[in-house]
Amino acid sequence: MQYLTEPLQYEFFRNGLIAALIIGALCGLMGVYIVLRKMSYIGHGLSHSVFGGAVVSYLMGINFFIGAGLWGFLSALLINRAARKRGIGADAAIGIITTASFALGVALISKTRSFSRDFESALFGNILGVTPQDIMVMAAVALVVLIAVLVFYKQLLFSTFDPEIAPIYGVHSTWVETGFALALAATIVASLNVVGATLIAAAIVIPSTTARQLTDSFGRTMVLSTIIGALCGVAGMYGSYWFDIASGAAIVLFSAAVFVVVLTYASTRDRLKRRRAMAVPSSAAVVTSEIIEAPAAGTAD
Amino acid sequence: MAEPIIHIAHLTGGYGDQPILQGVSLEIPAGRFVGLVGPSGAGKTSLLKAMLGALPHVRGEVEVLGSRVTPGHPPIGIGYVPQAETVDWTFPVTVEQVVLMGRIRAMGRLPWASKADKQAVEETLARLGIGGLSQRHIRDLSGGQQQRVFLARALIGQPQVLLLDEPTASVDVKTRDDILHLLVDLNQQGVTIVMSTHELNAVAAHLPWVACINGGVIAQGAPVDVFTPAILSRTFGAPMRVLRDEQTGGILIAEGHDHGPFGDRLAPTQAAD
Numbered sequence: 001m002q003y004l005t006e007p008l009q010y011e012f013f014r015n016g017l018i019a020a021l022i023i024g025a026l027c028g029l030m031g032v033y034i035v036l037r038k039m040s041y042i043g044h045g046l047s048h049s050v051f052g053g054a055v056v057s058y059l060m061g062i063n064f065f066i067g068a069g070l071w072g073f074l075s076a077l078l079i080n081r082a083a084r085k086r087g088i089g090a091d092a093a094i095g096i097i098t099t100a101s102f103a104l105g106v107a108l109i110s111k112t113r114s115f116s117r118d119f120e121s122a123l124f125g126n127i128l129g130v131t132p133q134d135i136m137v138m139a140a141v142a143l144v145v146l147i148a149v150l151v152f153y154k155q156l157l158f159s160t161f162d163p164e165i166a167p168i169y170g171v172h173s174t175w176v177e178t179g180f181a182l183a184l185a186a187t188i189v190a191s192l193n194v195v196g197a198t199l200i201a202a203a204i205v206i207p208s209t210t211a212r213q214l215t216d217s218f219g220r221t222m223v224l225s226t227i228i229g230a231l232c233g234v235a236g237m238y239g240s241y242w243f244d245i246a247s248g249a250a251i252v253l254f255s256a257a258v259f260v261v262v263l264t265y266a267s268t269r270d271r272l273k274r275r276r277a278m279a280v281p282s283s284a285a286v287v288t289s290e291i292i293e294a295p296a297a298g299t300a301d
Numbered sequence: 302m303a304e305p306i307i308h309i310a311h312l313t314g315g316y317g318d319q320p321i322l323q324g325v326s327l328e329i330p331a332g333r334f335v336g337l338v339g340p341s342g343a344g345k346t347s348l349l350k351a352m353l354g355a356l357p358h359v360r361g362e363v364e365v366l367g368s369r370v371t372p373g374h375p376p377i378g379i380g381y382v383p384q385a386e387t388v389d390w391t392f393p394v395t396v397e398q399v400v401l402m403g404r405i406r407a408m409g410r411l412p413w414a415s416k417a418d419k420q421a422v423e424e425t426l427a428r429l430g431i432g433g434l435s436q437r438h439i440r441d442l443s444g445g446q447q448q449r450v451f452l453a454r455a456l457i458g459q460p461q462v463l464l465l466d467e468p469t470a471s472v473d474v475k476t477r478d479d480i481l482h483l484l485v486d487l488n489q490q491g492v493t494i495v496m497s498t499h500e501l502n503a504v505a506a507h508l509p510w511v512a513c514i515n516g517g518v519i520a521q522g523a524p525v526d527v528f529t530p531a532i533l534s535r536t537f538g539a540p541m542r543v544l545r546d547e548q549t550g551g552i553l554i555a556e557g558h559d560h561g562p563f564g565d566r567l568a569p570t571q572a573a574d
Contacts, residue, residue, distance in 0.1 A: 036392060153412030158402045161392050165383055168353050168375045169458070170406045216438040218393045219413075 007241040016127040018135050020233030020251060023194040024203065026142045028229020029149060030187045031208035032222050033180065036160050039090050042079065044201030045098030046188045049075040051197050052105035059108060065137055065189055072185030075101055080177050125196030125248035127237070134193055141190040145183045149222075152176065157218055194233075195248040206255040207232060213266035232258060306331040306462060306493050307352060312361035314351055320358070321347045323516050329495060331461075334488040336504040336524075337497040339514035340537050345497035346384070348514060349464045352495070353381055366461060377406075380455030382465040385447060390440045396450050397422050397435040403454035425453045429483065445476035452483070463487065465496040469503060481507045501528065501554040528552055 007013040027043075034042055050072040057067020075097055082093035149156065158166040159176050167173045188200060195203045211224035236251030243250070307329040315321035321344040329335055337345045350356040351363050354375040363369070365376040380403065400422045401414055408418055419435075426432045429449045434442065439450060448468055455463055465484070469477040481503060488494050498504060504511050505524040512521040513536040520532045533541035533554065544553040 150412050151410065154401070154405055154408060157394075157398070158405060161389065161394060161399075162383070162402070164355065164387070165381060166402075167373065168355060168379070168381050169403060170375075170377075212393060216393050216440075217395060218398060221393045 003238070003242065007238065012128045012130075013237070013241060015130045015132065015135060016247060017234060017237050019127055019130040019138055019194050020237045020247070021230050022135070022138045022142050022233075023191045024207070024233025024236075024251065025226045025230035026138075026145060026187055027191055027195075027200075027203040028207035028211075028225040028227070029222060030145065030184060031204040031206075031229070032211070032218075032225050033156060033160055034184070034204055035208045035212070037090075039094070040205045041091065041201060042076070042094050042184070043188065043204035044197075045079070045094040046072050046075055046184065047192060047197035047200040049098040049101035050185070050188050050192060052101035052103070052108075054192075055105035055108045059112065068192070069185055069189045071101070072188050073182050076181035076185050077178065080181060125192070125194055125199065125246070127194045127240075127247040130193055138190045138194075141186045145187060148179060148183055152179065156180065195251060199248045199252045202252040202255065203229070206252070206259050210255070210259045210262045213262050228255075228258065304331060305329060306366060307495070308362065308364040309348075309351070310362040312348075312351060312359065312363060314356050314359035314361070315344075315347060316357055321516070322351065325361070325514075325517050327512060327518055327521070329493065331493055332488070332491060333510055334485065334494045334508055335496070335521075336508040336511045337495065337514050338499070338501060338504060338511060338536070339519075341499075343515040343536075345514050346466050349381070349466055349495065349497060352376075352462075352464060353379065376462075378461045380458060380460035380463045382448070382451045382455050382463070382468055384466045385444070385451075385471060388439075388447075388451070390447075392439075394439060395435065396426070396431075396437050396439060396442070396453075399439055399450055400425060400435075400453045400457055403457040406458065421457055422453075425457045426450075429453050429456070430479075443476075444472045445479060448472065448476075448480055449483075452480075456487070460492065462493045462495070465494070467497055467499065469498060469500055477503060478507075501533075505552050505554065525550070525552060528554060 008017075031043075034040060050068045053068040053071020053075075054064055056071065057064055060067065078097050079090070079093045082088050082097065155166070155171045155176050158169065158171050159173055163173065166176075187204075191200055191203065207229035208221065208225040210228050211221045214224055215221055232255040233251055236254040237247060239245070239254055240247035240250035305328040307327070309325055309327045312325040313320045313323050321342070325344075325348065327348075337348060339345050347356055351359055352365050352370060354363075354370045354372055357372050359372055363371075366378050368376045370376050397414070397419065401408070401418060404418060404421060409415060414422075422435055423432060426435060426449075429452060431442075431446050431449045431453070434446065434450075439447060442450065452465075452468070455465075463484075468484075469480055472480070477500065484494055484496065485507060496508075505528055509523060510521070511524045511527050513519040513527060513532055515536050515538075519536045520527045528543055530541055530543055533543070539556070542555045544555060545551075546553070
């Protein structure tokens with residue numbers, strides 16, 4: 001019990017724990033759509049893109065969340081648009097737009113050498129530096145995204161499963177895709193302080209891929225992915241405290257360990273199911289041998 | 302001829318700079334069951350998409366159920382069954398969730414389905430002979446059952462027009478016949494059906510009307526009138542033979558070549574004296 005309670009005496013840990021819980025759940029929720037849309041690396045790409053936006057917003061004196069969020073939103077929209085062009089796949093669109101944005105951030109940093117702000121936290125995360133104000137922003141983003149996902153659940157499901165057909169049945173795909181890009185950008189910006197740009201893809205992809213091994217239902221995948229993301233965030237924070245390692249890395253490593261355990265369980269379960277299905281009852285074997293022998297008896301006559 | 306439910310005039314369109322369809326004009330009256338046949342890349346799917354408002358570049362007139370159809374503005378009252386190969390069969394959805402997608406306009410704001418929604422799914426599945434499968438994952442069904450699930454999605458909204466893109470591809474002969482009989486039943490209940498297919502003999506056996514497509518409409522009419530060697534060769538760009546059954550009056554379409562590329566190897570060998 002002491003393992004659980006001792007770290008809670010520190011305010012920085014309590015803040016970090018709440019942030020990891022919120023962001024883990026949020027990334028888990030959004031991750032289901034991202035993985036099923038086969039855009040797993042958009043999280044990785046957008047976090048780099050947002051880094052460029054963070055530098056620009058700093059130079060222009062704009063609030064980080066607004067500047068970086070807007071930048072991420074525009075990048076997500078551009079990726080969506082470019083990915084639909086013939087000859088440009090989603091992977092290439094992510095690669096071009098996000099690395100160009102990241103390069104812009106790096107170029108501006110190298111050009112303006114009077115930086116007082118440390119951008120390392122945006123790259124690798126600084127969960128222990130999370131303030132109550134940051135938590136408020138994260139909670140607000142998570143709540144808005146959750147409400148949007150619930151309200152547009154059916155539209156998002158249809159446009160993720162069958163993007164070309166959904167508009168035929170009345171899904172306004174332009175609005176759905178724009179809203180999704182906005183939610184994704186908000187998730188990335190809110191998550192930057194927790195896991196950092198370099199590890200955000202894992203926080204998005206691992207919980208949903210893990211949940212996918214446990215169920216074939218879309219709704220249950222979403223619930224499980226959200227819970228797995230939240231639990232991995234909390235467990236990773238404790239791991240970070242007790243093993244004295246970076247919190248973002250601890251969260252991702254714990255998520256990866258859970259994925260391996262679940263994958264092993266799912267593979268064993270599927271193998272057993274197949275073996276049971278393939279098992280031929282002894283009575284069936286007798287019937288088969290009779291059928292095979294029947295023509296031979298006929299030819300003997 | 303009854304009032305056309307689908308009216309297409311001088312339609313030119315496609316996806317990029319090169320149009321796939323050029324100057325297509327076609328009128329389909331209410332209650333007709335039409336088969337679109339033609340080689341791969343002839344524009345069958347593009348023509349169906351033009352009727353759905355899903356073809357990005359379109360010039361000309363497309364009207365379905367009295368409404369002008371333009372890209373991004375699909376008509377209401379239409380059901381669509383896509384090619385099975387475009388479906389992600391590993392996606393975590395149950396049969397019920399897929400069928401409910403076809404009822405999205407009628408469903409409420411809540412994320413879950415109401416009792417009435419679930420009942421509508423069960424009734425539609427039962428009508429298509431796959432009742433009791435609603436909680437199964439789509440991957441765990443046979444090819445024929447999978448086709449029926451997407452047919453159920455198209456039918457749950459009670460459409461007046463049903464468009465199907467190769468619904469009998471990749472299924473065995475028995476399943477193909479079952480699907481076609483099902484479509485004939487639907488057509489007799491008043492649903493206008495337009496279906497693209499490569500199954501010429503199935504079209505000849507089951508469908509009352511056929512349109513040969515290759516960039517444009519080469520010919521249309523009853524299969525017995527349209528399926529002639531000249532029209533089929535023009536449509537497919539390859540010699541075709543039409544065999545007629547004297548007793549039934551039915552027709553059978555065969556390749557025009559005496560032998561395929563390995564014909565000489567397949568010919569029976571002469572027994573040595």
